[in-house]
Amino acid sequence: DAGITQSPRYKITETGRQVTLMCHQTWSHSYMFWYRQDLGHGLRLIYYSAAADITDKGEVPDGYVVSRSKTENFPLTLESATRSQTSVYFCATRQSMNTEAFFGQGTRLTVV
Amino acid sequence: DQQVKQNSPSLSVQEGRISILNCDYTNSMFDYFLWYKKYPAEGPTFLISISSIKDKNEDGRFTVFLNKSAKHLSLHIVPSQPGDSAVYFCAASASSFNKFYFGSGTKLNVKP
Numbered sequence: 001d002a003g004i005t006q007s008p009r010y011k012i013t014e015t016g017r018q019v020t021l022m023c024h025q026t027w028s029h030s031y032m033f034w035y036r037q038d039l040g041h042g043l044r045l046i047y048y049s050a051a052a053d054i055t056d057k058g059e060v061p062d063g064y065v066v067s068r069s070k071t072e073n074f075p076l077t078l079e080s081a082t083r084s085q086t087s088v089y090f091c092a093t094r095q096s097m098n099t100e101a102f103f104g105q106g107t108r109l110t111v112v
Numbered sequence: 113d114q115q116v117k118q119n120s121p122s123l124s125v126q127e128g129r130i131s132i133l134n135c136d137y138t139n140s141m142f143d144y145f146l147w148y149k150k151y152p153a154e155g156p157t158f159l160i161s162i163s164s165i166k167d168k169n170e171d172g173r174f175t176v177f178l179n180k181s182a183k184h185l186s187l188h189i190v191p192s193q194p195g196d197s198a199v200y201f202c203a204a205s206a207s208s209f210n211k212f213y214f215g216s217g218t219k220l221n222v223k224p
Contacts, residue, residue, distance in 0.1 A: 039125065090156070092212075101203075103157070
């Protein structure tokens with residue numbers, strides 16, 4: 001009952017491979033978000049979801065795909081990983097747009 | 113086009129003194145603002161928030177001020193403690209759209 005969990009914590013993959021980062025929440029929050037953190041850029045929104053089966057693009061969606069068939073899961077897939085996608089990825093959940101968001105511990109992805 | 117900006121990448125303060133972290137935003141639709149604290153290798157953790165109907169919110173040593181006309185908010189930490197040393201992110205969201213934007217962060221160093 002960790003609330004929000006991301007897996008894996010660390011991942012090394014090769015250029016061109018497909019890789020999926022998992023995010024699971026136990027709160028049944030409606031909103032879920034994926035961010036990437038890069039030096040000098042802070043947290044940039046990749047994709048978000050307002051509810052199951054509703055997803056939309058954020059600031060930097062290119063090269064990523066998401067799905068949300070169940071409220072509790074929001075996987076992020078890199079269809080063909082590139083070195084520029086080396087980053088730390090954070091998933092977050094939020095009950096409404098007027099409450100705080102809760103973040104997972106992050107996944108450090110390295111693309112070689 | 114960065115909608116939330118933190119123009120100071122770093123700030124150094126003596127223990128016991130006040131830390132003031134600043135944040136500017138460009139979208140007048142934003143109506144809810146948050147501050148997060150982040151330690152290395154951890155996810156961001158929620159610190160304090162403020163709704164656009166208020167101009168000040170206080171929680172212990174932390175106070176957030178909102179100046180809507182200037183599209184500016186600030187976080188005051190009094191007194192600063194060495195354990196406050198972390199990266200601080202401001203964030204903004206709007207109830208009329210589901211995106212949730214972060215600034216680039218300010219690294220606070222509180223010297224003993």
